[in-house]
Amino acid sequence: MARDDKAQKIEWVSNLMGSSVADINSVSLVMTLSILLWSVLQSRMRLFSPYTPVACLIDFLLSCGAILFATTLYSSSPWLLNMLLLLPAAIVFVTCRTAPFPPSHLRPPAKNGVAKQSPQDRLPFKPFVTHYRASMLIVTCVAILAVDFRVFPRRFAKVENWGTSLMDLGVGSFVFTSGVVSVRAWLKTEATNRPGLWNRLVSSFRHSLPLLVLGVIRLISVKGLDYAEHVTEYGVHWNFFFTLGFLPPFVAFFQSAFDIVPSYAVLSCVLGVLYEIALDNTRLKAYILIGPRTNLLSQNREGIFSFLGYLAIFLAGQSVGSFILPRQQSLRKDASIVDVVKHTTLGKLMFSALIWSTLFYVSISYYGFGLSVSRRLANLPYFLWVTSFNTAQLALCCAIEHLCFPNIYKAASKEEEVQRSKRATSPILFAFNRNGLIIFLVANLLTGLVNLTMPTLRMGDLQSMAILVAYITIIAGFALVLNMLDVSIKL
Known part of the structure; x- marks a missing residue:
């Protein structure tokens, strides 16, 4: 990459406001509306069962195309795209009745005439979690390449020091979603049978090693190819893969603290508050923002210290995952609103979103703490912003599932529940969710390839969109092929 192009690209993706x-x-x-339209089309018209090429194309346009256009051509008029999604969903929902699916005969009758049924899973597959996680991943994959084109609004790029942006939210959301699903393994084990600290550390380092290796590979490739990078994003050598790689060992330590404070939400808040106190009452904030880069620590101070904020976000994700992944309790017909909030997944999500949003408002309000959001510091307002947004987004996805597929978890057998869950899940979003980390890696490789071979900032809207459509099509195709081959790559 030419020096002038590199400097121009660094200046372009700098977002000061x-x-x-x-x-x-x-x-x-x-x-959210894309998920709603997909769910309405499936529940009312069975449009995606069977999954024909036309159904796959519509699925791609809703799952990937809508997000791509929302962050590029429709970024200045999002209301128009919202109406294009909302109106068809409303019309189909009102005018069409729920389309019944044919009964599934998954097991032959037993010799005594009674079919043998498996007990229900304590941690069932939940389509709304898949839709949420995969959509967040698609936004991230789109943004990491689109940001290098002028068709992508500069205001969506990562903020230099203070403020909020789409890509700032995407980074934190990636960590939050990882926390949501990571707690599944913890929930599967009984409290009395959980491994000790040493065993947890050994296991966590095994999960961390591939991510740390990817971080080293990215470091070598970026430096070797003279790739455009922002030093103030994570530092001279640090990158996002290192942040992801060091999370599991530190989470293993906090699982010991969980025995004393049995709430991931409280632990995450304690960590976020202590880190903010250190930023505001010591020279740490000045050191991170304007300190000289004289040694390995100071050269990577953004990545090292912001790790504390990302760890708090990860723990907050675990707190949400701990109550949305288990099976919901049955409610009495005369249940009160308090019972709904306490014992239903949607009620808990809505209440949590309200609490996290209130805390975020207090942290940034003039009448509260008056703090500013900083992704570079990953400070307390940033942690609360990411957590409140993702909790609210999960609540919306859960509400859509309740509206369109209310009988998923009322199946008589485990097999029937699995079939209902599959029918209520977008195949493309399921494929993205199944191999999320390897897909994110492929997206990074394609982003690097495009930037090294094309003058992205000099391209017009038509050329830019052609490349971006081809890019997201390749990623979606890769995800679908892995899913069709029944391949799950866990890093």
């Missing part, structure tokens, strides 16, 4: 939370929410609304 950020974008409003409402601007970011408009993109998230497109993502």
Whole structure:
């Protein structure tokens, strides 16, 4: 890459002002309405069963195309794209009745005439979690390449020091979603049979090693190819793969603290508050923002210290995962609103979103702490912003599932529940969710290839969109092929 192009690209993706939370929410609304339209088409018309090539194309346009256009061509008029998604969903929902699926005969009758049925899973597969996680991954994959084209609004790029942006939210959301699903293994084990600290550390380092290796590979390739990079994002040598790689060992330590404070939410808040106190009452904030880069620590101070904020986000994700992944309790017909909030997944999510949003408002309000969001520091407001947004997004996805597929978890057998869950899940989003980390890696490799071979900042809108459509099509195709081959690559 030419020196002038490199400097121009670094200057272009620098975002000094950020974008409003409402601007970011408009993109998230497109993502939510895409899931709503897919769910309505499936529940009312069975459009994706069977999964024909036409159904696959529509699935791709809703799952990937809508997000791509929301962050590029429709970024200045998101309301138009929202209406294009909302109106068909409303019309189909109102005018069409729920289309029944044919009964599934998954097991032959037993010799005594009674079919043998498996007991229900304590941690069932939940389509709304898959839709949420995969959509967040698609937004991230789109943004990491689109940011290098002028068709992508500059206000969506990562903010230099203070403020909010779409890509700042994407980084934190990636960590949050990892925390949501990581707690599944913890929930599967009984409290009395859980491994000790040493065994947890050994196991966590095994999971961390591939990510740390990827971090080293990315470091060598970026430096060797003279790739455009922001030193103020993570530091001279640090990158996002190192942040992901060091999370499991530290989480293993906090699982010991969980025995004393049995709440991941409280632990995450304690960590976030202590880190913010250190930033505001010591020279740590000045050191991170304007300190000289004289040694290995100071050269990578952004990545090292922001890790504390990302760890708090990961723990907050675990707190949400701990109550949305288990099977929901049955409610009495005369259950009160308090019972609904305490014992239903949707009620808990809505209450949690309210609490996290209130805490975020208090942290940034003039009448509260008056703090500013900083992704570079991963400070307390950033932690609360990411957590409140993702909890609210999960609540919306859960509400859509309740609206369109209310009988998923009322199946008589485990096999029937699995079939209902598959029918309520977008195949493309399922494929993205199944191999999320390897897909993210492939997206990074393709992003590097495009930037090293094409003058992205000099391209017009038509050329840019052609490349971006081809890029997301390749990634979606890769995800679908892995899923069709029944391949799960766990790093």
